[in-house]
Structure formats: C-alpha cells, structure tokens
Amino acid sequence: MKKIPFLLVSPAVLFYIVFLVSPLLITLIMSFHGYSIYTGISDDFSLANYEEVLSDSYFYKIFLRTFLLSVAVALLCTILAIVEALILYKMSTFYKSISLLIILGPLLVSVVVRTLGWAILIGENGFLSSIPVLLHLSEQPVSLMYTQIGVVITMVHVLVPFSIIAIMATMSKLDDSIVNASLSLKASSFYTLRKVLIPQLMPGILSGVMVVFTLSITAFATPAIIGGRKLKVVAMVIYDEFLATLNWPLGASIAMILIIINFVCIYFYNKYTQKKYKRVFQ
Amino acid sequence: MKKNNIGSCIFHVLFLLFMLMPLLAVVLMSFTSKGYMAFSSLDEMSLRWYYEVFNSEAYMDALLTSITLGAISSTIACILAVPACIALAKYDFYGKDLINSFLLSPLMIPHIVLGIAFLKFFSNVGISKSFLGLVIAHIILISPYAMRLILAVVYSLDKNIDNAALSLGSNKFMITVKITLPLLLPGIISGWLISFIQSFDELTMSIFLTPSSLITLPVKMYNDIDENLTPMITAISGVVIFGAIALMFIIDKFFGLEKVLIGKK
Numbered sequence: 001m002k003k004i005p006f007l008l009v010s011p012a013v014l015f016y017i018v019f020l021v022s023p024l025l026i027t028l029i030m031s032f033h034g035y036s037i038y039t040g041i042s043d044d045f046s047l048a049n050y051e052e053v054l055s056d057s058y059f060y061k062i063f064l065r066t067f068l069l070s071v072a073v074a075l076l077c078t079i080l081a082i083v084e085a086l087i088l089y090k091m092s093t094f095y096k097s098i099s100l101l102i103i104l105g106p107l108l109v110s111v112v113v114r115t116l117g118w119a120i121l122i123g124e125n126g127f128l129s130s131i132p133v134l135l136h137l138s139e140q141p142v143s144l145m146y147t148q149i150g151v152v153i154t155m156v157h158v159l160v161p162f163s164i165i166a167i168m169a170t171m172s173k174l175d176d177s178i179v180n181a182s183l184s185l186k187a188s189s190f191y192t193l194r195k196v197l198i199p200q201l202m203p204g205i206l207s208g209v210m211v212v213f214t215l216s217i218t219a220f221a222t223p224a225i226i227g228g229r230k231l232k233v234v235a236m237v238i239y240d241e242f243l244a245t246l247n248w249p250l251g252a253s254i255a256m257i258l259i260i261i262n263f264v265c266i267y268f269y270n271k272y273t274q275k276k277y278k279r280v281f282q
Numbered sequence: 283m284k285k286n287n288i289g290s291c292i293f294h295v296l297f298l299l300f301m302l303m304p305l306l307a308v309v310l311m312s313f314t315s316k317g318y319m320a321f322s323s324l325d326e327m328s329l330r331w332y333y334e335v336f337n338s339e340a341y342m343d344a345l346l347t348s349i350t351l352g353a354i355s356s357t358i359a360c361i362l363a364v365p366a367c368i369a370l371a372k373y374d375f376y377g378k379d380l381i382n383s384f385l386l387s388p389l390m391i392p393h394i395v396l397g398i399a400f401l402k403f404f405s406n407v408g409i410s411k412s413f414l415g416l417v418i419a420h421i422i423l424i425s426p427y428a429m430r431l432i433l434a435v436v437y438s439l440d441k442n443i444d445n446a447a448l449s450l451g452s453n454k455f456m457i458t459v460k461i462t463l464p465l466l467l468p469g470i471i472s473g474w475l476i477s478f479i480q481s482f483d484e485l486t487m488s489i490f491l492t493p494s495s496l497i498t499l500p501v502k503m504y505n506d507i508d509e510n511l512t513p514m515i516t517a518i519s520g521v522v523i524f525g526a527i528a529l530m531f532i533i534d535k536f537f538g539l540e541k542v543l544i545g546k547k
Contacts, residue, residue: 004454008369009381012362012425020388020422023403027395030402084297087290097540101530102298104543106305108526110483112500113519116507117304120311120516125320127307157304165543218392220486225507235394235486242398242490252402255395266390 031252041249049253059237059254066233069148069223070216073155077212078205080156081163086197088164089171100168107161115225118154119145122226151227158222159215163208170204203273210269214262234258305523312520314513331517341518344502348482351413351498355420356428356477360470362421363428368462371436389426396423397490404491411493419491423484424477431476431542435469436462472537475529 031049034042053059084103088096106114121128122144132138144150178200182192198205220235227233232240234254241251286294310321315328322328335341363385369375370382388396400419404410439462447457485500492501499518506515533539 002375005369005373005375005378008365008373009385012366012385013381015362016384016387016422016425019403019418023399024391024395026406027399027402080297083290083293087286087294090286090290097534099294099298100540101534103301104539105526105530106301107543108479108483108530109305109523110485110500110503112483112485112503112507113308113522114304116503116515116519117306117308119507120307120319121304123319154304157300160301168540214390214392218394220394220489221504225504235392238394238398239489242401248398248402251398255392255398258392259395262390262392 027252028256030249031256033249035247035249049250050257052250053254053257062232062234062237065148065231066217066235069151069155069233070213072152073159073216074209074213076152076156077160077163078209080160081167081208082198082201082205085164085167085171085201086193088168089174103164104161106157111158111221112225114158115154115222118150118157119225122150122153145226146228146230148227148231151223151231154222154226155216155219158219159212162211162215163205166208166211167201167204170201174200202276206269206273210265214265217261218258308516308519309523311513312516314516316513319511319513319516331513332520335514335517335521338514340497341499341502341514344497344499345518345521347496348499351416351420352478352481355417355481356424356474358417359421359425359428359477360432360474363425363432363473364463364466364470367429367432367436368458371433371439385429386426388422393423393484393486397487400487401490411491413493413496416488416491416493416496416498419487420481420484423487424480427480428473428477431473432466432469435466439465468537472533472542475533476542479526479529 030041032045032047034044034046034048036042088099091099120126123129124141124143124145126141126143129141129143132142133140144153174197179192179196182196183189187195218235219233220239223231223233224236224239235258238251238254238258241247241254245251311319312331313327313329314320314322315326315330316322366381366385370378396419400415401410404412404415409415443461443465444457447461452460483500484498485504488498489501489504492498497505499522503515503518506512530539533542
C-alpha cells in the first residue's frame with residue numbers, strides 16, 4: 001500500500017528528471033565552457049563567460065534597462081490592478097463577470113497578437129499616434145513605436161491581468177463584515193480602504209508584483225516587436241547569442257544569471273510574505 | 283459597502299477600453315480592403331485578407347501544426363498530471379511537498395531559458411528541431427497549468443464518498459475508476475483546455491525549437507511581423523481572436539472563467 005502514491009507520481013517525476021532537470025544541468029555546464037568562432041565550443045571549465053557578462057558595460061546597460069523596465073511595468077500594473085479590483089469588488093455579480101471576461105479574455109490570445117494590436121495603435125499611422133495632432137499639440141503624429149514608453153504600455157496591457165488575478169484571489173477570501181464593521185464604526189471609506197482593505201489584500205498585491213516583475217525581466221516578444229533592436233532587453237541578447245552570434249556558452253551564462261535573479265525574487269517574496277502574513281495564510 | 287462613484291466608473295470604462303483597444307485594432311485592420319496596413323472605411327470593408335489567409339498554405343500549415351501540437355502535448359500533460367494529483371491530494375507520503383513544488387517548478391523558469399536548454403539538450407540527443415522535441419518541450423511547459431487545476435479539484439472532492447464506497451465493499455482501484463475519475467472529469471477538461479491555450483500561444487520557447495518545415499503559428503506570425511507585415515497577419519490574428527472568444531464562452535459556461543483563471547472554488 002505504501003508504494004501506491006510513489007507509483008502514481010513516478011511517471012511525471014521521471015519525465016521531469018529526464019526532460020527538465022537534465023537540459024537545465026547541461027545548459028549550466030555549458031555556461032562554463034569557452035567558445036571561439038573557429039573551433040566552436042571548447043571543453044575547458046572557467047568562469048570567463050560570467051566575468052565577461054558582469055564586467056562588460058554593454059551587458060550592464062541591457063540588464064539595467066531590463067530591470068528599470070520591469071520595475072515600471074510592475075508598479076503600473078499593481079496600481080491599475082488595485083484600483084480596478086476595488087471597483088470590481090463593489091460591482092454587482094452580473095457586471096463583475098462581464099468585466100472580468102473583458103479583462104481576463106486577452107490572456108487567451110497570444111502575446112504576439114496583443115503586441116501586434118499595439119503596434120497598429122502606436123505606429124506611424126496609428127490611431128493613438130494621431131491624438132496629439134487632433135489636440136493641436138503637435139503637427140506630426142507622435143509614434144511610440146521603438147520607444148521605451150511604447151514597450152511599457154504594451155507590457156502593462158499584457159501583464160495587468162496577472163495582477164488582477166492575484167488580487168482577486170485574495171479578495172475572494174475577504175470578509176465583508178469587517179469592512180462593514182469599520183464603516184459602521186464611522187471610519188471614513190478612505191480610512192477603511194487604507195487600514196482595513198489594503199492590508200488584507202497585501203498578500204495578493206505582493207504576489208501580483210512578483211509575478212509581473214519576474215515575467216517582465218524575462219519577456220521577449222513584446223520588447224522585440226515594440227522596442228526593436230535599439231532597445232534590447234536580456235531575453236533578446238540570449239536570443240542573439242544562440243541564433244545569430246552562435247556563442248552558446250555566453251548565451252547560457254546570461255540565461256543562468258537571469259534564472260538566478262528570478263529565483264532570488266521568488267525566494268525573498270516567499271520569505272517576506274510567510275513571515276509577515278502568516279496569519280492570512282492559515 | 284458604498285457603491286462605485288462617478289470617478290470609479292470613468293476609470294473602469296477607460297480600463298476596459300485599454301484592455302480591448304489593441305484587439306479591436308487588430309480585428310478592424312483584418313477587414314481592410316487595402317493592400318497594406320491601413321484601416322478601411324466602413325463601406326469599404328472586405329473579407330479579402332481572410333480569403334487570402336485561408337488560401338495561404340503556409341498559414342494553414344502553421345495553424346494545423348499549432349493545433350496538433352497543443353492537442354498532443356495537453357493530452358500527455360493531463361495523463362501525467364492526473365495520477366500525480368490523485369497521489370498528492372489523497373495520500374500522505376515522504377517528500378510530498380517537495381514533489382508538489384517540483385512538478386510546479388516549470389512555472390518559475392523563464393521561457394527563454396527553457397528554449398535554449400531544450401535547444402542544447404535536443405541537439406545533444408539528436409532530435410533538435412523536430413516535432414518530437416517540440417512536443418516534449420511543450421509538455422514540460424504546460425504540465426504545471428494542468429496540475430494546478432486538477433489538484434484543486436481533487437482536493438475539493440468529498441472524502442466521505444470514498445468511505446461510503448469502501449464500506450459497501452468496493453476496493454481502491456474501483457473507487458478510482460468508478461468514482462474519482464468521473465468526478466474529476468470537469469477538472470481534467472478545464473486543465474486540458476488551459477494547457478492547450480498555453481501551448482497554442484507560446485512563442486518565446488518554441489522559437490528555438492521550431493523546425494522550418496513545421497513552424498508553429500505564433501512563430502510564423504512573429505517572423506512575418508518582423509520581415510513581411512501585411513494585413514494577412516491581422517486576418518489570422520482575427521481568426522485566433524474569434525477562436526479565443528468562442529473558447530472563452532465555452533469555458534465560462536461550463537466551468538466559469540474565474541474558476542479556471544483565478545482558481546476560486
């Protein structure tokens with residue numbers, strides 16, 4: 001009888017060990033190898049790739065750009081999602097489910113399609129680009145294609161449903177009577193929001209921040225299409241090393257740095273929320 | 283609880299508009315009669331580009347590849363996930379939490395990293411740029427989505443039903459086949475659907491693994507946006523959007539979109 005659960009999990013676990021753990025280990029090992037254009041990947045073992053990535057100002061600039069982009073996207077998504085979630089919270093069930101269909105629906109459509117939509121809107125002849133002309137603010141249409149602002153707007157559109165999902169998940173556990181108690185004790189609605197609602201939603205808000213931030217620092221499609229070659233992010237550099245320059249070991253070391261940053265974020269998030277919000281999770 | 287005020291209503295409408303605008307732009311553009319990326323006026327709209335895209339062998343092949351890939355990999359992902367979820371939810375055993383997090387771990391690994399790791403691994407074992415490789419990679423990518431949904435459903439099952447069957451002389455195997463699996467069916471179907479969507483929409487990992495003869499739809503679209511942008515891409519996007527809307531109503535009617543996406547019980 002004791003063997004049954006192990007038998008049940010073993011197909012999935014074995015599949016993961018062969019097809020997830022070993023590819024990642026091979027990539028980790030490759031990141032320590034050398035590379036030259038003439039001889040290809042060599043078998044030596046050194047930290048040279050990591051030294052190159054961490055000391056080169058070219059890579060430093062790209063990591064910094066990716067980081068700042070992700071901070072901006074995570075902040076904007078979180079602010080929008082908190083406001084929208086609170087509005088949804090007060091809505092009748094009918095309007096709420098229609099609104100949720102509209103907000104979460106885009107998650108079912110590929111990021112490529114959603115990014116294409118923004119490329120149409122903010123391109124040279126785009127509807128949004130001509131607004132400054134209509135408002136007599138500018139003679140020429142203002143295109144946000146290939147600008148950092150364009151990338152941020154598109155990424156917020158792509159990722160804001162995740163913040164909303166995270167906050168709504170906490171909201172469904174919310175006790176209405178606490179809010180009503182606060183209001184009936186003559187607390188203003190802003191005070192109730194600040195001292196009662198937001199603290200209770202904090203685990204959801206934080207998990208939203210973490211999901212959006214980790215998805216932003218690793219994003220590829222949106223920055224590649226909207227930002228273009230001039231505004232490279234980390235994922236695009238990895239892509240170039242693997243499919244253009246063919247320096248796989250260097251690309252692998254950048255990928256490993258990215259995965260470490262990802263894990264550090266998740267680790268600190270878990271540690272912080274478990275310590276601070278232990279009661280909420282019980 | 284107070285009602286939403288005017289300010290909230292305006293914010294809400296603007297927010298919904300923000301969410302819908304890019305998709306509306308794509309759909310409007312797809313009905314253009316022009317030969318380049320520009321909107322047509324209402325009376326000049328046509329299905330020209332839908333006609334072209336349905337007659338484009340490259341796009342129809344890509345659509346078929348993505349559907350086949352999604353169907354095969356979600357089915358295998360569910361076959362792996364169902365027994366694992368039953369074990370995790372119904373039994374207590376050593377290392378249970380660890381196995382649980384291990385099986386959900388692909389969610390924490392960036393797609394770009396998975397892409398290069400599979401590229402290297404598959405070229406080592408000699409199946410680089412093959413359909414088999416693509417299927418394996420997609421199974422790893424989507425399994426956690428199937429697992430999360432199915433696990434939630436197994437946890438919500440009433441244990442008394444099992445006990446009732448046991449007391450009536452049934453055995454564990456019969457309980458699994460006759461009671462647990464039928465009760466899990468809605469969970470398995472929604473798990474399958476959400477994994478299918480994840481697979482169908484995936485670009486970043488697949489871009490490293492797609493063979494040039496069997497290119498997936500998102501990769502095909504990405505390449506064309508980069509090199510050869512015509513309204514044909516908006517037409518195929520229109521097809522994808524209408525498909526997603528249909529799927530959304532199916533999911534919402536049978537399982538509740540909130541439940542599938544937010545995980546509310």
